[in-house]
Amino acid sequence: MELIRGLHNLRDKHRGCVATIGNFDGVHLGHQKVLQQVKQKAAEMGLPSVVIIFEPQPREFFAGSDAPPRLTRFDEKVRLLRDQGIDRVLCLTFNARLRSMSAQAFVDELLLNGLHVRHFVVGDDFRFGCDRTGDYAMLEATGAAHDFSVENTHTYLINEQRVSSTLVRETLMRGDFELAEQLLGRPYRVTGRVQHGNKLGRQLGVPTANVRMHRFRCPLQGVYTVRARFCGHDLEAICNVGVRPTINGRLPVLEVHLFDWDQDLYGQLMQVEFLHFLRPEKRFDGLDALKTQIFSDIETARLWFADSTGQNSLAEVN
Template structure:
């Protein structure tokens, strides 16, 4: 809707009366891949027809994380990245609901009444016909249509987008990343896969070993990647080649949650405190435990040599900034 102020709303309690009246969709939107973007185009088109703002309803944590904890599928993106991607796709507002025992306990009818009607005053809902919601997933597409016909809101099915004969999904993206197939991941996402975050201080072990790294906390139990990769790092206008490790550093044995560590080739500056984006280009090897730090350092130098050769083969200046 032209002229609508973009807003991020955290929690049902922060909804104001002026927010009522919208066209909404509901989902995890992990990765905001091409399939998601097709749904968001539908959402925008419907919002334009109604002359109302478009709203994406998401959950934090994601429902699978609430129920399965550490066993939940690895996130493709953090909340901040998801918000940025949804807004970039043209969503006017994002309502982020905390998925907790209270929300889980709502019946399907209570969710419709409290969130969709009283909270948002929806005029149209764009969801898949396999969408389930409410306590014990008792609500479904048919219930939404039935209630909508009485309460005066439209319910339409989402488009399904396929690639090579299979539906595009976050699961397919995770599988592609796990297999090191970055071209397939890019084809499904619509852009190369990146992880972003702020560079923080680590234990400075890399610097002590003569291989300084920029560290980014992933703030999750599992990452969609694990191992050593050739990467490009973006910070503002700068693009810097490097080699990265995603994992728990089994040789040192000091991590429970994975961290992203990047060694930049021919770079002697500091990135501390800067927000960076790391684009994954090629998988060098799996993360593994070494018998000694000396053997680990030797292997890291081999990794760096592989990265230099990759950039040489792809006509990328390994010293550019």
């Protein structure tokens, strides 16, 4: 799959495609339904499939830190789109220029001159351009005049609810990882490289792998049982996502304590799969109280894994 960063990097070879546009945060089953439409039409027309995304996402540009937390980091999103079999991803920088671009200029620069779109898959509630003046009807009229067709996206329902990034986010925040997996089509995971931290966990006798999050705000906060995957290893673990209020932390971090592991992990790419919510993050009266709680959390997590494994084994026997 080819990643194209910005309109200025479009070349003649990129002209002529079947495209769709959106945030695609999480690349959940609703998104995957849209991607299937795009790929099917692209195959019929003998053209490449293209997904247009934004960085930052528009709501992040307008709302800053008040925007909803992302389900996936940019690199994870691109990897998930690649895994869906998309040929190209065009990432547009959402800035003041793009925000002030008129709907007609958006169509001219992006769809006509930039990509020379032959078929465009988009929701009938899609709005674009300055003050959201562009709509589905405008796209249909433009397509009729410039020889490209427009197709409405298909809605995907689970339990009579429309699958959306908002629904996935709310489900995760409730700690319902089983439903989240149904909505995503996979377990919820966060991936990042292990970086150096303040070594506080090691001082407390509980060394942790600090997974780098950059500007990513995870929709989860608290203590969880997780599975950590890296370099062929698949280990039971416990993690904390939050700002670490006991030590007056400010930026959210993801700290993972691996059971029965004591080797160096710095620089390793780690995938953290969330399984079960244990408790919310809270401030403790000093490091001794924090240490006591951490060891209690570890014992609770080990018991959860033991019960979970036992249930799975019993199911297999029956």
